[in-house]
Amino acid sequence: MRAYFYLCLFLCVGLSALAQNPEIRKSFYFEVNETELQAEQIKSLQQLLDTLPSERILGFQVNAYCDGPGSKAHNEALGQGRILSLQNEIQKQFADSLINHQNFADEGQPDSLYENSQRRVDLIIQLAPEPDFGPDIAELLQQLCPPPQVFDINPFKDTILKGKGGSIIHIPAKAFSNVSPKEKVRIEFTEVITKSDMLLNNLSTSSNGRMLESGGMFKVEALQGQRKLKLRKRKELTFYIPSEKSLPNAQIFNGNQHDSLANINWTRTNGSTLQSTSMNDFLWCCSLGRNPLPCNFWCRMWGSLGFxxxxxxxxxxxxxxxxxxxxxxxxxxxxxxxxxxxxxxxxxxxxxxxxxxxxxxxxxxxxxxxxxxxxxxxxxxxxxxxxxxxxxYYIFNNAQLGWINIDAFSNWDASKLTTLNIPLRPANHVDVKMVFKNRNSILPPNTYRRGNFFYKDIPKGEPVNIIATKYVNGKSYIATQDYIIGEKLGELQFEEVSLEGIKAILEEMNS
Structure with a gap:
């Protein structure tokens, strides 16, 4: 009969959970007369212990429960054996002195959510409150984020918009659903081409843990008043995105709307075909006397492209x-x-x-x-x-508003991948990014590893910049360090910098 193991939902993933909850709970379930943790339970326990901010741990409380049948002596022996099994794993990372409570109850209260819920050990990790540094890093990131470009359009006419970075969007007539005919539609368009653009918009390049290299990120939203609009079925926007070079095997990715603290996860878009060509490709075909539709489009667009x-x-x-x-x-x-x-x-x-x-x-x-x-x-x-x-120029259609990314997966030899610990404690006033110098890639860290930020499966030998920002009592700080992955990383040195100073430092990442 398989051992039952359930992770209590009291543990919320992310920095906010640790900031808001002074304790973390997790339960381990056992079969009849069993006292040893199963391999999957040990793995899960070690993962939890890795995430703990050690400087905030006040202590561990371990409570064991047995079901009703059996003598009190027999049940107590089972409970103590189960406590010892858990305690041995905790001691591999933390001192005995932190395990300040070990309790055994003859009979646990049944929990209707779980089978065998009375044969369990409850682990309660007591945490000190996180220090109050004032508004969290989200406020700083919001101040750094540039406003979108805004266009007012007639939703019942074909519209071509050109962004400041040279991107072109074709919006077909009647593209949006539930539109009032009496109001114009406001298009908010964000172009994210450079690394500094990504950092200022708090964006990164990864898809389900795999590193991506970006050929440009874009966000398109349509609004009437405060109401966000959606595209009608079978309606698509067409994008023409300039680039100095084409990424081999590039694909279209969409990202869900995120708040200022979360790192967006890009997912491949179904149904969008990405083409790569150049302005001169179209002009050449016009020169040869062949005039398919794309050629005619580019000839009409010549003036609006800024030539x-x-x-x-x-x-x-x-x-x-x-x-x-x-x-x-x-x-x-x-x-x-x-x-x-x-x-x-x-x-x-x-x-x-x-x-x-x-x-x-x-x-x-x-x-x-x-x-x-x-x-x-x-x-x-x-x-x-x-x-x-x-x-x-990248050319593609997309039937979804929001964040869009032209990306290619970065594939690395598994033998050349490594893990990096960042000597910085995670907190709600801190943000860290790894900026690759030779490719348009920015990676967020994993949240914790033995109480620190860390990076997993990153390529040895790649030159990067480690950028960390802090927001403490309304003051902004930044630390940057040139680094070759695989070498020793020194301590990050923070200095107080104004918002304009941070923007200037991030601008240097583009070179």
Whole structure:
């Protein structure tokens, strides 16, 4: 017959539980005449003990109960054996002096929720109240969080919005349900592109414990007055998101709305297909005389994307029937070779390619110029002078409002993963983040390990910044430390910094 083990729901997960509850309770259940804890119970007990803030522990109380049948001496021996089994496990981490109560009752009060509830040991962990540091870290994070961009739209018309970071959202007409025709809809849009953006919005990059690398996070909310709207069935928003590079194997993730203390967990979105292309990909296809819908969209959007000039037009008799076509993609090369049309461009290029097979067809010219364009783009990225037209764009539809993330899983060799203890006690006035230098990834810590924040399954050798913030009696403090995962981490040194000072420090994480 299996041993029954139940975790009391008196223990609430998270910092707030420890702050609000002066004691933690947990019960262990036994079969008839059994005194030893089962392996799963020992594991669960050790996990609980790992989470305890040791400096706040006042003591452990252990109460054993038996059911009615059997003599008092027999039941007392069972109870004492069960207490000893629990006490031995506690002593592996804490001194005997903390186990200040060991009680045995002949017969426990039955609990209708649990079978065999009278054959049990109750563990009660008594905690000192957490010191009062004034408003918790949530208030500081709220002060740091930038406001969203706001747009007022007519919900019955097709709308295209451009964010300050270059992101574009297409909202189809009649996209929202239960809309009043007499009021405009307010769109609140948040773009989170850089690491400092993530930190200021208290965001991180993990999905069910697995590390992610972000290609951009976005939040879209629609409101009429104070009422939040939802998308109608079979209605989707279309996103066009600029990026200097495309993440291999990137996917779309959604995150549930969270409060300022919780770390968001990203989950993969079903039904959204992510494509990656560039502005010039569309302009090239327009230049070739092919005008599918995406090309037409980008040609119409040219001005609103912030480019300084409209794409030019050229005339070519080769493979185009001498028709007028859009030529934004050829414009730079025509200026470079100081020519006016494609025929002259082809001749100029061939004159500089002596000894090589001449370019004779429009397709060959296309392939050659695309290769040249990529070389130039790589050079621009290297020296930091990339232009908006060189950026890649992620394109996807999404049928859900709220937080959206373009992410790719970071896969590491299991042999290269390690655990890191942060020498900092968790409390409701403290926040910690690990910022990866070579990838767009930020990880929150696990809440406790032997009373400290800790990180599990992180890759050795990766350079990171450890950033910790504290909010004590209305004053903000920050500590940062460069760190190579796997090496020894020094003590975090906090200094008092203004809100603007914190923002400036976080801005440095982008370099």
């Amino acid at each position: 300084n000039q409209q794409p030019g037009r050229i005339r070519s008799s080769r493979r185009t029937g001498a028709e007028d076509i859009s030529c934004g993609a050829f414009e730079n090369f025509m200026k470079k070779y100081k020519v006016d049309n494609v025929e002259e461009l082809m001749l100029a290029i061939n004159s500089n390619r002596e000894g090589e097979t001449p370019i004779e067809t429009y397709k060959e010219l296309y392939v050659y110029l695309r290769n040249e364009e990529r070389k130039e783009t790589e050079a621009k990225i290297a020296n930091g002078s990339i232009d908006a037209s060189d950026l890649n």
